[in-house]
Amino acid sequence: MRAIVTFAGVELRRFLRDRSNIFFVLIFPLLLVVLIGSQFGGDGSQGRAAVGGADSGLRAELVRALEDDGVDVTLLSPEDVREQLARGRTDVGLLVPDDAARAYTEGEPAQVQVIAGTGANAPATVQHVRVAVQAVAAAEGQVAALVAAGLTEEQARAALADAAGSVTAPQVEVTDVDEVAQEFSGLGQFDLGATTMTLLFVFLTSLTGSATLIQARRHGVVSRALSAPVSTAQVIGGQALGRFVIAGFQGAYIMAGTSLLFGVRWGNIALAVVILALFAAVSAASAMVIGSVMDNDGAASGVGVGAGLILAALGGCMMPLEIFPDTLRTVAHVTPHAWAYEAFAEIQRHDGSFAEILPQLGVLAAMGAALLVLGAWLLRRSLARAL
Incomplete structure (x- = not known):
């Protein structure tokens, strides 16, 4: 020995x-x-989005909606958003112009710009961004309808928050029958x-x-x-x-x-x-x-x-x-x-x-x-x- x-x-x-x-x-x-x-x-997120534009209520609502949907959000200037897209470091760029932010504050229609990247995850992330934009637009439409019915904006938002808290959101459970997908389900990125x-x-x-x-x-x-x-x-x-x-x-x-x-x-x-x-x-x-x-x-x-x-x-x-x-x-x-x-x-x-x-x-x-x-x-x- x-x-x-x-x-x-x-x-x-x-x-x-x-x-x-x-x-x-x-x-x-x-x-x-x-x-x-x-x-x-896979890192478990729903993609990466770079949001550009000045700090505003519209940008804050969009960021909140995206993060609630599991998207990784980075706040950058519009120039940096385009650079990140060109380098392939983000899946989608979302630009919130100043006039869109003002229109949102005044209760008028606002337009934002969505730019898809070239990565494999870009199409799926674009859908998440569109859903977030539609959710913000729908919420503002509800507030506008309640204000038109005689409520103040604060009362309308409070009523919508109470209604959201008292309603159970529908859930969809997806079962993948593919054996390979099941084998790798839950596996960490590394x-x-x-x-x-x-x-x-x-x-x-x-x-x-x-x-x-x-x-x-x-x-x-x-x-x-x-x-x-x-x-x-x-x-x-x-x-x-x-x-x-x-x-x-x-x-x-x-x-x-x-x-x-x-x-x-x-x-x-x-x-x-x-x-x-x-x-x-x-x-x-x-x-x-x-x-x-x-x-x-x-x-x-x-x-x-x-x-x-x-x-x-x-x-x-x-x-x-x-x-x-x-x-x-x-x-x-x-x-x-x-x-x-x-x-x-x-x-x-x-x-x-x-x-x-x-x-x-x-x-x-x-x-x-x-x-x-x-x-x-x-x-x-x-x-x-x-x-």
Whole structure:
């Protein structure tokens, strides 16, 4: 056991000496989580609207109506509204001219300008803006009708407020029968991206680290170690333990960072840690296989990156497994990513228990053990040939 820990310590020190790992292990994964969440995630709002114009009663009523409808509202100058639209930073621009504000105050018809953006959410947000404008217009029409009937404006508004409070608004409950939509319902903006990026980078970082085993073989470190009472299993075990610690740390860092910064829900934390640990073990063992079968560390790093990306894509890290065709989804289960993805999905979206993810955990454990044994056998075989 002491030999295994010694090899693991050497692996960790070599990893820490490479300063580029700070970016690729700690910073880059979180940047990708933000990118994926911004592009594909839903933030729970009904769109973004930038409202321009001087402070007035009309603008205040429109903003209130939009916010009540769940639209994110930003108050800007008319020039800034157009700039935000041009840059794609808002879905809809709503301009309230001064003459419209005056007309609204005087009880006359007022016209506002609605400018749709070019984003995918713009058409839906435009409908929310139109509904808000119509609601404000309808409310003012009701006040005008009551004033015409003999009430003062204050009495009319008070009567309408009392009537609104005593009436139960109709509710519409929509049930989506699409299985894919149901699977992702309630999922946070960054939840899916955080899961897939954790699996992608833990595996990718481990495979690219296979080069250290090749370098140890080339420089005679492994041969000298085996001249002592140390077995190839201990060498592989020590190297794998070092990679396992690195992979586990990176995965835990991404999980903690996304939870604190983006509010990602990981479900049962204890089960999430178990899934991560088993996946990290598979990743580390896979690196040992590549490091034992290849002789060139540069080529091994290239193979690690290529294989890591291909397996991640096939395992659901680039595109959710739920939208895979049935045949491709079956094929995807040759990768550890698919099993870990399903286990995380179960505890994140359905509050799954240990028993419910036990099949996935069992497969990951079997993969890790088989790859570790294979790596030890390949290392023993590789030592019989010259590098």
